[in-house]
Amino acid sequence: MSMLLQVKNVTKRYGGLVANNNISFDVAENEILSVIGPNGAGKSTLFKMIASFTPTSSGEVLYAGERISNLKPHIVARKGVVRTFQETTIFKSMTVRESVVVAQHLRAKASLAGYFWGSKLAQHDIRSFGRYADELLEFLGMASISNELASNLPQGNLRALGIAIGLATDPKVLLLDEPFAGMNHDETMRMVDLVRSVRDERGVTVLLVEHDMPAVMTISDRIIVLNFGEKIAEGTPLEIQKNEKVIEAYLGSADDEIGM
Amino acid sequence: MVFLFVVFVGVPILINITGRWDFYFTLTSVALLAIASAGVWLTFYIGRINIGQGAFALIGAYVSAILVVKAGWSFWVSLPLAGLFAAVVAVVIGLPILRLRGVYFAMITLVLTQVVTLTALALPITNGAKGISSIPLPSGVSLYGLQIIPDFGTMESTKLAFYYTACILMILTYAALYRLVNSRLGHLCRSMQQNEELASSIGVNISYIRILVFAISSFFGGIGGAMFGSISQSVYPSSFQVADSVNFMLNCFLGGLGYVFGPMLGTLVLYFGWDVLFELGKYQMLVYSLILIAVIRFLPNGLLSLRLRKGAEK
Numbered sequence: 001m002s003m004l005l006q007v008k009n010v011t012k013r014y015g016g017l018v019a020n021n022n023i024s025f026d027v028a029e030n031e032i033l034s035v036i037g038p039n040g041a042g043k044s045t046l047f048k049m050i051a052s053f054t055p056t057s058s059g060e061v062l063y064a065g066e067r068i069s070n071l072k073p074h075i076v077a078r079k080g081v082v083r084t085f086q087e088t089t090i091f092k093s094m095t096v097r098e099s100v101v102v103a104q105h106l107r108a109k110a111s112l113a114g115y116f117w118g119s120k121l122a123q124h125d126i127r128s129f130g131r132y133a134d135e136l137l138e139f140l141g142m143a144s145i146s147n148e149l150a151s152n153l154p155q156g157n158l159r160a161l162g163i164a165i166g167l168a169t170d171p172k173v174l175l176l177d178e179p180f181a182g183m184n185h186d187e188t189m190r191m192v193d194l195v196r197s198v199r200d201e202r203g204v205t206v207l208l209v210e211h212d213m214p215a216v217m218t219i220s221d222r223i224i225v226l227n228f229g230e231k232i233a234e235g236t237p238l239e240i241q242k243n244e245k246v247i248e249a250y251l252g253s254a255d256d257e258i259g260m
Numbered sequence: 261m262v263f264l265f266v267v268f269v270g271v272p273i274l275i276n277i278t279g280r281w282d283f284y285f286t287l288t289s290v291a292l293l294a295i296a297s298a299g300v301w302l303t304f305y306i307g308r309i310n311i312g313q314g315a316f317a318l319i320g321a322y323v324s325a326i327l328v329v330k331a332g333w334s335f336w337v338s339l340p341l342a343g344l345f346a347a348v349v350a351v352v353i354g355l356p357i358l359r360l361r362g363v364y365f366a367m368i369t370l371v372l373t374q375v376v377t378l379t380a381l382a383l384p385i386t387n388g389a390k391g392i393s394s395i396p397l398p399s400g401v402s403l404y405g406l407q408i409i410p411d412f413g414t415m416e417s418t419k420l421a422f423y424y425t426a427c428i429l430m431i432l433t434y435a436a437l438y439r440l441v442n443s444r445l446g447h448l449c450r451s452m453q454q455n456e457e458l459a460s461s462i463g464v465n466i467s468y469i470r471i472l473v474f475a476i477s478s479f480f481g482g483i484g485g486a487m488f489g490s491i492s493q494s495v496y497p498s499s500f501q502v503a504d505s506v507n508f509m510l511n512c513f514l515g516g517l518g519y520v521f522g523p524m525l526g527t528l529v530l531y532f533g534w535d536v537l538f539e540l541g542k543y544q545m546l547v548y549s550l551i552l553i554a555v556i557r558f559l560p561n562g563l564l565s566l567r568l569r570k571g572a573e574k
Contacts, residue, residue, distance in 0.1 A: 051461070077463035085461070091454045102451045106463040108444065112472075115444040122444070169462050 004029040004205055005050070005081070005173055010059035010069070012045050012229075019045040021229045022059070027173070032199055032206045034216045037226035038250060043209045044177070046226070050207070051083040051175055052076040063173070078106060080172035084162040086181065090150045096161055097146040100133040103168035107132075133168065139201075140164050140194065156187045160194065167198065174198065176208040180215045188212060192219045217241070225249070267427050272420065284419040288491060290531045291426035292484045295433045297511040297523035299480030302437065304517050305446070306473045307453040308358070312369030313481045314505035315376040316346040320482030321489035321499055325392040326385060328490075335398035336409065339486050346482025347475040354474040358467065373505045380497040391496030398425075398490060422491050429487060430524070433480055438520045440476070449473060481508075514555060516562020525563055 005027035012020040020042045027033050035043050048054040050061050052071045061069040068076045091099045107129070110122035137143045140160055145153065150161060159179055166174050179195065180188045192215055198204050210216050216223060217237040225233040225240060227249040233240055240246055275283050296313050303310035320342035327338035357368045380386040397418060400411035412418050440446055448469055451459045460466050489495040507530065515526025533551065537544045559565055 053457070053461075072465075073460040074463045074465045077461055082463075083461050085458060089455055089458050091451055091458065093454060094450065098447075102447050103462040105444070105448060112443070112445050116439055118443075165458070165462060 003027070004064060005207070006062040007046075007050065008060050008062065010046070010049055010061065011057045012042070012049060012054070013057045018229050020049070020226075023226070023231050024059075025224050025231065025234060027205060027207055029205055030199060030203060031221045032195065032208070032219055033222050033224065034220040035207070035209045035224045035226060036211070036213070036216055040228075041226040042229040043226055047083065047175060047177060047209050051081060053083070077169060077171075080170075081175070082166050082169045082171035082173070083175040084166040084177055084179070086162075086177055090158060090161060090165075092151040093149065095147050095149055096142060096153070096164070097133050097137065099150055099161065100136060100146075100164050100168045101129045103165040104129045104132060104170075106169050136164055136167060139197075140167075155182060156191075159183070159191065163194065163198070167202065167204070171204060173205045173207060176206060176210075178210055179208060180210055180212040183212075188215050191215075195219060264431070267431075268424070272423075281419060284423045286531065286535065288419075288423045288426040289488075290528050291423075291430040292487050292491075293508070293511070293531065294430050294524045294527040295487075296481045296484035297508045297515075297527050298433050298437050299477035299484075300508045301512045301517070301520075301523045302440070302473055302477045302480070304512055305441065305449050305453065306470055307361075308470075308474075309362070309366040309509065310369050310474075310477065311366050311502075311505045311509050312372035313477070313508040314373040314500035314502065315369075316350065316478040316481030317485030317488065317504070318373070318376050318380065318495075318497075318500040319346045319349055320485030321495045322380060322386055322392070323482070324486035325395050325489050325495045329392055329395055330385075335396075335490055339483060339490075342486035343479040343482040346485075347479040350475045350478030351471055354471050358470045358474060370502065370505065373500065373502045377497045377501065386495075386497070389497060391494060391499070392489075393494040395490060395493045395495070397493070426487060426491075429483065433483070434521060434524060441520055445469070445473070510552070514552070514563060516564040518561055519564040522562050522564050529563065 003026040007023060007025050007027075010020055010023045011018070023042075023046060025033075035046060037043050045054070049056050049069060052061075052069060052073050052075070055070045059069075060067050063076075063079055063081050066079070068079060068081060091102065094102065108125050110119055110125050114122040115125075134143070134146070137146045140163065142157070142160055142164060145157060148157075150158070153161060163174075163176070163179070166176075176195065179191055183191065195206055195208070196219065199206050208216075208219075217240075220237055222234065222236055223240045224231060225243070225246050227245075232245045232249060233243045235243065271283075271287065275281065296317050299316070300310045300313045323342040323345045324335065324338040327333045327341060328335050353372065357365060360368060380391075381388055386392070397412035398409070400409055410421070412421055441449075448459070448464050451462070451464060452466055452469060456466055485500060489499065492499075511526035511530055512523045513526070514530055515522030515524065534544075534548060537548050540547055555563070
């Protein structure tokens with residue numbers, strides 16, 4: 001297995017507070033890897049560091065052997081590591097299709113000036129963006145809502161829109177931020193299938209941060225568990241379920257979100 | 261098309277009939293101010309309130325005046341250079357300040373106009389408070405013996421010529437603006453305006469686009485200012501003041517931030533409105549302000565929203 005993404009001894013300090021302490025793990029190509037942990041375990045911070053939305057205090061993140069930590073987010077996105085957000089982060093006054101077209105920015109071949117003058121290359125881009133947007137929305141089962149305004153969508157569709165925007169950039173690694181939060185069982189299972197097909201049919205490696213335990217257990221090839229900023233376990237869903245430290249972390253923290 | 265016809269044929273005929281030749285100067289000013297306002301509108305498009313367009317107009321006016329008077333260049337060469345110089349200044353100033361948002365950015369741009377005014381007062385090349393006066397009128401341009409632009413200096417009345425020049429420039433500006441907003445740059449601006457985090461996650465280089473747009477905005481400001489200087493044949497540090505910067509912004513508000521042609525209408529109404537209310541004497545400011553407040557209160561999306569709403573009801 002080749003390691004596509006490597007997190008090496010990453011630490012994040014906010015003043016005296018250590019949000020992530022010396023965390024290391026690898027993500028293999030075509031894997032679905034979940035990062036879980038009780039509230040405040042440092043999942044989100046870790047996630048932000050991988051997508052370079054915040055710098056690391058020490059340590060580094062490598063993508064295909066190349067350092068991607070402490071760069072600008074748009075450069076990391078350009079290399080193929082793209083994050084999604086929770087549902088409120090969308091382009092509110094664009095339609096679903098417009099959002100997906102805009103998100104194909106990275107695939108553009110013509111220059112900005114080319115678009116201004118309407119060059120051949122730009123026109124070609126515009127046609128291909130439209131086609132790809134339709135294809136992608138079809139694939140995600142969103143074709144029927146492609147002309148809806150994003151701000152009018154219900155929560156479940158917003159989450160799917162976030163994934164559509166992420167996928168439109170043609171990523172190699174997609175980082176999903178709590179894709180199942182606030183969903184009921186049926187919605188969650190639909191989303192699980194969607195994330196799986198993203199990996200299976202598009203060859204995208206998926207790294208996700210999640211609270212929803214049953215979903216994580218179903219979807220993940222491997223799981224990383226964080227607690228108080230430390231990595232306490234790593235393994236297959238089965239191994240994690242039996243891990244003493246993990247059980248202790250969840251039961252001991254009086255966290256009611258375990259749902260196991 | 262109707263609009264072009266009105267501007268180039270209708271208005272001159274009307275002025276001929278009524279004999280109000282002073283309207284040419286008013287309308288020329290409106291056209292030029294609308295160009296500068298277009299720039300301000302564009303900065304609104306990246307989610308920044310720009311109250312500094314007066315600074316770039318002043319810079320443009322001085323650059324053009326200096327090139328024409330001291331270096332003896334043709335006005336038509338100095339015009340794009342004035343815009344470019346304003347754009348370069350915008351890049352230098354924009355690099356540090358475009359990180360600021362909302363009120364903070366607005367405050368800095370507000371100060372900018374004052375800074376440029378003071379600089380113009382202090383520098384030897386701008387001639388201090390005396391300014392640069394008796395700027396020669398634009399000379400003719402010939403290409404391969406063919407006269408493209410006639411010499412303004414030999415004309416009996418330059419009013420019509422300046423009117424046409426200003427209108428052509430304005431139409432070019434708005435055509436460019438319309439094109440810009442509907443091209444990829446415009447789409448990227450919209451994505452940034454709505455959500456910067458998400459925009460950067462899809463690979464948009466936010467700071468680059470911001471600088472680029474601010475430079476284009478200031479280019480328009482520089483062009484408008486340079487043309488203004490040429491028409492009045494003089495530039496003073498007080499040619500564009502903080503109040504002018506504020507007016508450029510008001511034009512955008514009044515016309516409607518959601519419409520490309522908003523600032524054009526806004527400039528027309530605001531400029532004419534002020535003149536019409538002149539009859540009221542000392543109450544001019546009071547009535548004017550009340551009307552402005554009413555418009556902003558009842559038509560928060562600007563005057564153009566009125567027309568569109570009507571259209572939707574039909």
